Amino acid sequence: MTRNILATVALVILGACIARAGQITVIHAGVLIDGTSDTPRRNQVIITKGQRIESVSDEASAKIPEGANIVDLSHSTVLPGLIDTHTHIFLQGEVPAEGGYDIQLLKYPLAYRAARATVSVKRALDQGFTTLRDLETEGAGYGDIGIKQAVDEGIIPGPRLFVVTRAISTTGGYPLEGYAPEIDVPKGAQLIDGPVEARKAARQQLEHGADWIKVYMTHRSWIGKHGELVSQPTLTLEELQAITDEVHGWGKRVACHAYSGIGLHRAIEGGCDSIEHGLDLDDAAIAQMAKQGTWYVPTLAVYYGDWAPENTPDGQRDRKRASVHEESFKKALKAHLKIAFGTDIGGIPWTEPIAQEFSYMVKFGMTPMDAIRSATSRAAELLEQQGQLGEIRAGAFADIVAVDGDPLADIKELERVRFVMKDGKVFKGEAK
Ligand SMILES: [Zn+2]
Numbered sequence: 001m002t003r004n005i006l007a008t009v010a011l012v013i014l015g016a017c018i019a020r021a022g023q024i025t026v027i028h029a030g031v032l033i034d035g036t037s038d039t040p041r042r043n044q045v046i047i048t049k050g051q052r053i054e055s056v057s058d059e060a061s062a063k064i065p066e067g068a069n070i071v072d073l074s075h076s077t078v079l080p081g082l083i084d085t086h087t088h089i090f091l092q093g094e095v096p097a098e099g100g101y102d103i104q105l106l107k108y109p110l111a112y113r114a115a116r117a118t119v120s121v122k123r124a125l126d127q128g129f130t131t132l133r134d135l136e137t138e139g140a141g142y143g144d145i146g147i148k149q150a151v152d153e154g155i156i157p158g159p160r161l162f163v164v165t166r167a168i169s170t171t172g173g174y175p176l177e178g179y180a181p182e183i184d185v186p187k188g189a190q191l192i193d194g195p196v197e198a199r200k201a202a203r204q205q206l207e208h209g210a211d212w213i214k215v216y217m218t219h220r221s222w223i224g225k226h227g228e229l230v231s232q233p234t235l236t237l238e239e240l241q242a243i244t245d246e247v248h249g250w251g252k253r254v255a256c257h258a259y260s261g262i263g264l265h266r267a268i269e270g271g272c273d274s275i276e277h278g279l280d281l282d283d284a285a286i287a288q289m290a291k292q293g294t295w296y297v298p299t300l301a302v303y304y305g306d307w308a309p310e311n312t313p314d315g316q317r318d319r320k321r322a323s324v325h326e327e328s329f330k331k332a333l334k335a336h337l338k339i340a341f342g343t344d345i346g347g348i349p350w351t352e353p354i355a356q357e358f359s360y361m362v363k364f365g366m367t368p369m370d371a372i373r374s375a376t377s378r379a380a381e382l383l384e385q386q387g388q389l390g391e392i393r394a395g396a397f398a399d400i401v402a403v404d405g406d407p408l409a410d411i412k413e414l415e416r417v418r419f420v421m422k423d424g425k426v427f428k429g430e431a432k
Pocket of ligand 1 (some may be wrong): 086088089135344347
């Protein structure tokens with residue numbers, strides 16, 4: 001009897017899998033921005049089968065399979081699912097009135113943080129972000145691996161995740177800070193001193209499933225004697241090289257937080273694959289990044305809100321950061337650096353629109369189409385997922401979103417995503 005029940009259950013599950021694998025959906029796209037082309041195309045038909053896109057063709061020549069699900073987006077602009085390459089699903093803003101950063105590590109149980117991370121990933125998916133590179137858990141250990149597993153198994157809705165686990169910095173190079181020296185407080189990253197500890201931390205994180213490794217190459221920042229932005233370097237070149245050597249040997253990549261100066265130059269020299277923030281990119285840094293093909297993930301928007309009062313050292317530093325950042329972004333555009341979309345959301349509350357970053361990119365001189373590509377095909381290239389993600393073309397994963405208006409005319413349209421498909425499954429919106 002038990003055996004019969006088991007056999008029946010197995011058959012039902014198998015049947016569901018087959019149905020899922022073969023499910024066909026036909027999307028009528030009024031305008032299609034495919035993630036790679038320079039110009040949109042009108043009246044396109046996208047056919048998805050299971051998790052993948054099977055074909056993309058003109059409405060006139062499309063063969064519509066019988067019995068398919070039909071999604072009418074003929075009055076919408078259809079794009080590839082968006083990719084944010086710099087998020088923190090375990091961080092819930094750093095608003096001082098809510099206890100800032102520290103309370104999250106000191107007072108929130110891990111299960112509570114995981115529950116909120118579950119909400120974060122759902123919010124990202126609802127806003128059309130079907131892939132995230134999540135750049136560390138801020139003291140929540142390997143929690144990102146668990147959230148990723150739950151998403152992959154379909155237990156919770158969320159984007160596909162590329163995760164880094166704990167991140168690496170040095171003693172004196174990451175919060176929590178400012179407590180009595182007699183008290184042991186948790187740290188938001190794994191702290192190392194010396195190349196041996198550096199390599200070991202990378203190995204531990206990779207062993208437990210990190211897709212990327214994140215390194216903090218600068219920490220505090222302030223205004224220097226000549227009015228310039230100064231940032232404190234953290235890892236030595238030798239420490240960083242131990243990490244990049246190890247990680248590259250595993251066929252994986254290293255993302256480096258770096259603001260300016262010594263730490264930024266060590267990051268580029270030491271083989272970081274992406275520079276995060278890069279607030280003050282001097283000419284030598286830009287030249288070396290261009291030569292090495294180093295990615296730039298600027299995360300602009302996060303530096304334009306929440307400034308300290310103007311006549312305080314912190315307030316002046318915040319304003320300086322923003323002004324040099326704008327210049328760096330413009331110089332990076334001119335030098336044709338490889339730029340990927342990233343927001344640092346989590347550092348800002350998850351209630352803010354992720355897509356607000358696009359407005360800053362466009363305001364500082366990027367074309368709307370390039371801004372879209374930075375969050376689709378170019379971000380996929382950073383993740384070594386070319387042809388799989390960030391494109392609407394046959395063979396790619398069926399990660400597809402839509403907005404009502406024209407994002408090339410008003411980039412803010414991307415803050416109003418109304419349809420979301422991931423892996424061929426519709427998570428938001430129906431036909432109009
Ligand atoms: Zn960050």
